[in-house]
Amino acid sequence: MIAPAMNSRTDGALTYQSLGQRKALVERVVRSEQMSRLEQECTELGDLQVKLYFDRDARYRVVVEGVIEASAKLPCHLCQESVPYILRTTFNATIASTEEQAEYWSSGEESADLNIVVIEGPRLDIVELVEDELxxxxxxxxxxxxNCGNRPAMVYDDGASDAPPDQREQRDQKDKRDQKDLLEETEELVDRQLPFLGLKAALQEIGSLPTEEGEEDI
Ligand SMILES: [Zn+2]
Structure with missing residues (x-):
């Protein structure tokens, strides 16, 4: 007797490895009740439209790009009102099967900006994959x-340091000018005080004395 063929279309049979290998696109509608943690954060959560694009990177790691959309109402943190909101999340993830693997991948310089997620089960579990991202x-x-009546009013300090940028810039330029003037004054002062320069000037004065004419007179 032949065992009934496994239904390869059920999510339970889809491994991340095979999805990546086949560059599979998985499109699912996930019931809101399945996202129990997300449900706690909002009200009137609708069913979630989930698209998952699987692939493998150059190192044969399974990567996935997810696009999720759902409607919900979220409590405003300021006025506590429930505000209609469309949840839209796009994420990229590189799937590791153990913490050790994720740590090893993270240590590589070329992996610095990867979003590595650890998913221990080999088979696709959409809730596990996307709920944290949401x-x-x-x-x-x-x-x-x-629209929020409880939005705190924007209050600006009137302190001098809060002068508008253009005024601040003018002040900076004035400071620079003052410094330049001061520097020039200092240079003049140094000129006058240098003993050798004074000596040089004295010698020039002596050199210009009309001694030769006097010698001719003798
Ligand atoms: Zn509000």
């Missing part, structure tokens, strides 16, 4: 600036 991308403030 949580990280939640906005700090959802009220559109002027």
């Amino acid at each position: 949580l990280l991308d939640l906005p700090g403030q959802v009220c559109v600036d002027l």
